[in-house]
Amino acid sequence: MAFNPAEYAAKLQALISGFNTSSSRALYDNQSMNQTARRAMADANTEYDRQAPQLVAGYGRSGRNTANVKSGAFSKAMQDFAKDRVDKTGQAQGALDTGNAFYQSDLGERQAQLKADQGVIEQDKARQIADDAAELMRYRAGAYA
Amino acid sequence: MSVDSYDWVNGAAAKQVNRPRTADRYARTQSLITTAAAGQIPYNYEAGTKAENDAYNRANMYNQAGPKAGAVDPFAAYGGLAGLTKMLQGGGSGGGSGGDSALDWAKFNAEQSAAKNATDTQLRALQGMQGLLASGGYRGNADTLLGLINDQNTQGQAAIQGNYDTGMGNINAGYDTAQGMVNTGYGNLNTYLNANQINPYANLQQQSSPVNNAMANYLSAYGVSNDPVNQQVQASQMANQQGADSYNQLQQLMSANQLSNNQSNLGLSQMAQNYATTGLGSQRAAYQANAESSRAAAMRALQQQIEDARFGVEQDAGNARTELEKLILGLGGSLDGTFAGPGVDGKTVAPGSATARADDVDSAADNYPNFKAALAAMNPNYKFTTMAAAKKKFPALAGKF
Numbered sequence: 001m002a003f004n005p006a007e008y009a010a011k012l013q014a015l016i017s018g019f020n021t022s023s024s025r026a027l028y029d030n031q032s033m034n035q036t037a038r039r040a041m042a043d044a045n046t047e048y049d050r051q052a053p054q055l056v057a058g059y060g061r062s063g064r065n066t067a068n069v070k071s072g073a074f075s076k077a078m079q080d081f082a083k084d085r086v087d088k089t090g091q092a093q094g095a096l097d098t099g100n101a102f103y104q105s106d107l108g109e110r111q112a113q114l115k116a117d118q119g120v121i122e123q124d125k126a127r128q129i130a131d132d133a134a135e136l137m138r139y140r141a142g143a144y145a
Numbered sequence: 146m147s148v149d150s151y152d153w154v155n156g157a158a159a160k161q162v163n164r165p166r167t168a169d170r171y172a173r174t175q176s177l178i179t180t181a182a183a184g185q186i187p188y189n190y191e192a193g194t195k196a197e198n199d200a201y202n203r204a205n206m207y208n209q210a211g212p213k214a215g216a217v218d219p220f221a222a223y224g225g226l227a228g229l230t231k232m233l234q235g236g237g238s239g240g241g242s243g244g245d246s247a248l249d250w251a252k253f254n255a256e257q258s259a260a261k262n263a264t265d266t267q268l269r270a271l272q273g274m275q276g277l278l279a280s281g282g283y284r285g286n287a288d289t290l291l292g293l294i295n296d297q298n299t300q301g302q303a304a305i306q307g308n309y310d311t312g313m314g315n316i317n318a319g320y321d322t323a324q325g326m327v328n329t330g331y332g333n334l335n336t337y338l339n340a341n342q343i344n345p346y347a348n349l350q351q352q353s354s355p356v357n358n359a360m361a362n363y364l365s366a367y368g369v370s371n372d373p374v375n376q377q378v379q380a381s382q383m384a385n386q387q388g389a390d391s392y393n394q395l396q397q398l399m400s401a402n403q404l405s406n407n408q409s410n411l412g413l414s415q416m417a418q419n420y421a422t423t424g425l426g427s428q429r430a431a432y433q434a435n436a437e438s439s440r441a442a443a444m445r446a447l448q449q450q451i452e453d454a455r456f457g458v459e460q461d462a463g464n465a466r467t468e469l470e471k472l473i474l475g476l477g478g479s480l481d482g483t484f485a486g487p488g489v490d491g492k493t494v495a496p497g498s499a500t501a502r503a504d505d506v507d508s509a510a511d512n513y514p515n516f517k518a519a520l521a522a523m524n525p526n527y528k529f530t531t532m533a534a535a536k537k538k539f540p541a542l543a544g545k546f
Binding site: 045048052056065070074075078079081082083085086087089090091093094096097098100101102104105107108109111112115116118119122123125126127128129130132133134136137138139140141142143144145 | 312315316318319320322323324325326327329330331333334337338341343344345346349351352353354356357358359360361363364367368369370371373374377378380381382384385388389392395396399403406410413414417418421424425428429432433435436439
């Protein structure tokens with residue numbers, strides 16, 4: 001079968017279209033993930049900010065956090081509260097970073113696959129042209145082929 | 146009239162076989178037959194007197210009506226009267242030759258003349274045949290045919306060579322075109338691969354976002370130490386960094402694989418291009434070999450055809466020569482011309498064997514470099530004027546060059 005430029009162009013177009021479609025979907029998914037994660041992180045911080053005064057007030061009512069008394073229990077409770085906040089927000093941030101990294105990785109992989117597939121099409125084209133060239137040469141040779 | 150008692154009758158009975166067997170009666174019957182042949186009453190002049198003979202003549206031989214038309218010729222069996230007369234004069238069995246007559250001498254001379262003419266004719270024919278043998282003329286149009294065959298050979302070889310040259314030209318042109326296409330096709334591929342040696346993992350580096358202690362001021366406001374919280378910050382930071390490092394290590398691995406794959410693709414492209422180029426070269430070599438083989442086969446076939454044609458012509462010439470030699474020998478001539486005497490053109494046939502001279506003509510091309518040298522050696526007495534005249538004079542020899 002002789003090289004068909006239209007078929008070659010169609011294959012390339014289909015490849016690029018598939019890549020664009022999957023990339024758009026991946027981008028949307030990543031943005032959704034980021035949006036969700038950041039909203040969750042913001043909500044968590046808001047909740048921590050809301051609960052911190054309540055925690056202080058609770059120790060104040062029990063007399064373990066007054067102007068003259070700073071109990072060890074209050075300090076530890078406050079430190080644990082802060083550590084939990086750091087831990088939770090750190091995990092959330094780490095998950096978000098990992099998600100974004102994998103998105104980039106996935107994008108790169110799909111782009112590499114696109115180039116590889118384009119390379120295969122180019123190789124097929126070159127091979128087909130070489131076959132056509134050999135066939136044309138055979139025609140030229142006529143009875144001596 | 147004294148008629149012999151011989152039982153003579155007119156008509157068919159008067160035949161030679163009925164002739165008397167004795168000499169005396171034969172003399173009598175001579176007159177009887179003569180008179181009977183004249184259509185008269187048979188009469189024996191030998192037996193009669195002069196008066197009787199005159200009387201018979203007056204009564205029967207003078208002023209008599211001729212034989213009646215339509216009458217039966219009594220000597221028809223002898224070829225008429227003339228035939229009978231000739232027979233009685235010497236043609237009969239035991240008769241004389243009669244060679245001393247003028248007629249016989251004339252006849253003899255005529256026969257001798259005819260014989261001489263016949264001999265001369267035969268001699269001229271023999272001389273002509275010897276001349277034909279000596280000059281190679283027996284070959285007829287063989288040399289012309291050989292010339293045509295040579296022309297056919299030359300033209301055939303030129304045609305075969307022309308076909309070969311055309312075929313080789315097409316093969317080489319086809320190869321150049323094909324090679325150009327391969328270079329273009331794989332050139333495009335190489336260009337693509339070189340332009341797309343991307344490594345999607347090269348710049349992928351996960352950065353660990355910093356973990357902050359958002360309550361540091363808050364704790365300080367209540368006189369609570371941040372140290373334990375800061376330790377948690379460092380732990381969380383380290384955990385996130387470990388995850389990022391693992392990811393980055395994975396990226397490096399994939400990046401290395403990608404680079405290797407890219408190099409492999411380039412190598413594959415170059416290998417495929419070399420493979421295609423080598424294939425075209427092999428293909429061209431095979432086609433060229435086919436063309437060469439076809440040319441050789443066609444040349445062999447042509448040579449065989451030419452040789453067959455030459456053989457046929459030479460075989461016919463050889464057969465003609467053999468037949469001519471048989472005729473010469475059959476007519477008493479010799480193949481060297483010595484028995485023939487002067488030639489038909491008045492010139493003496495050249496000495497030497499006609500067969501040998503014919504052989505010399507046949508092998509002249511092998512013994513002499515050109516026609517003029519052969520002419521000078523084989524015909525030293527010939528006065529050379531122009532090449533055209535010499536070739537016209539000696540066509541058989543000229544045909545050998």
